[in-house]
Amino acid sequence: MLKTETPSAEHAALDQYSASELVEVLIDDQFNAVKAVRAAAPCIAAALAAALPRMQAGGRLVYVGAGTSGRLGTLDSVELYPTYSWPQERALALLAGGDSAMFAAVEGAEDDTAQGAADLEAVGPTPRDVVLLLAASGATPYVLGALHAARKAGALTIGFANNPDAPVTREAEIGITLDTGSEVISGSTRLKAGTAQKIALNTFSSALMVRLNKVYGNLMVDLKATNAKLVLRAVRLTMLATGADEEAARDALTQCDFSVKVAIVALNKKTSIDAARALLESAQGSVRKALAA
Template sequence: MTSTSNPRDLRAELESLTTEAFRPDLADIDRLPTLDIARLMNGEDTSVPAAVAVRLPQIAAAIDAVAERMGRGGRLVYAGAGTAGRLGVLDASECPPTFNTDPTQVVGLIAGGPEAMVTSVEGAEDSKELARADLATLTLTPLDTVVGVSASGRTPYAIGAVEHARALGALTIGLACNADSALAAAAEHGIEIVVGPELLTGSTRLKSGTAQKLVLNMISTITMIRLGKTYGNLMVDVRASNDKLRARSRRIVALATGADEAEIERALAATDGEVKNAILAILAGVDGPTAARLLEESGGHLRAALAAAGR
């Protein structure tokens, strides 16, 4: 399946996509009471996790490959247009406060640039060249991963990003919501979450968008778990940048250690507010500098640092 600028050919191509299919059974949806429409929509949404479940082996294999490269200093880059691009930018923007990653470690690229987050940028999604130009600013290496995201699986921007990244030796993932997509075929790891026709014909911000959000959540979250950004299910690398997160930091230390408030405050003060360091200081009975050294020697993995300290 290839993209084309011929309107007739493009229409035929779109009509062949599951995500664009028309559902005659919903042709009178606008006549239904609001509660009935809500029930229909909710019922449609419940099918998404099952569609994701079918592809869990492929998702897990992709995540392991991402984590291996990021563990050696690589970056994770999402590239998409429209809703798909916005979801990538959203996932990337949530990594620094959640996992204390550097803003350059997980990056979201959207066709048309930041302006496209809130408005349509004409023709941006149709350009492979634009994707190559956007990626050129990042100077990709073989340690990096580029995830092309496109519900249709035919968006030139996403395909162009994957093709360019793969040519440079970077790891590539193609996330689409149609079977036999050009995007999945272009990537080393193809992930196709087939959710079926949308409630509103062709509105892929609905089930397709939900599926993409679920998979992107998995990619970033599980990668960060593999990189030692968590301790159990606690976000021990959380960045305490506001009052809520500062309160959460203290709660995380309490949950991990069982220490009282005074001990938690002392540990956080001794470790410049670093949650992971404070937990190690309490559980291993070490001072702040020793906690920092143990974590550095353990690659940031708290369990490994605790083992090194004999705990």
């Protein structure tokens, strides 16, 4: 039996716990998700190193999964644009059962190996692409179908599973095992198995964006100011990075369509918006390199 499906020996009387005991047990078990991701840190670092040159060459991130795993992949993909201005067409998510499965379970979709391959082939994978294959069990047919199609196309494949020696981690070029063990509620991989996947994906994509010059120091300087909250965040980030007051920061941002990077370079270098853009372009988008030029 898969470890994720094995009943927990610790909580056989879970349904008899008091409210406080029940809540504490469910929370405490989540700490094991962090431990599982930490143990996989070397593999996540290897995935980062392999993915970076492909992204620098114009490749795409393609997330593939079913159920909870697929929804977590979709979540990671859609958040890259507002957080880091990562082009939406370069972060795709394939979910067993199609887009509607994000909101309502499509029973049986995860068992269709051929559909997984067809969905991956439909996005036209290339050797520059990075395909992230997510399966708590590590053996979801839909995900394995996509994995085989991705490998055939020459894309980099990174497999995530919550069981050791799983097909998705064995057959991907880089396997990341998040060994979370049995769940408090037997087989419910939306618990710590899902938490571990969320942490691992966040870690991988955030580290990748740092390497792609989307961060200056530890400031998120390549966000899209698409709402009032993000406009205020852009102003605060510009002020933090430059020491400018709010009026100066907002004025610079207004001139460059709220590009925090451009505003930082323009204010710190005391140069025009056009010159700041040119410096950033020659520095491959690195604020640090543009300021040193």
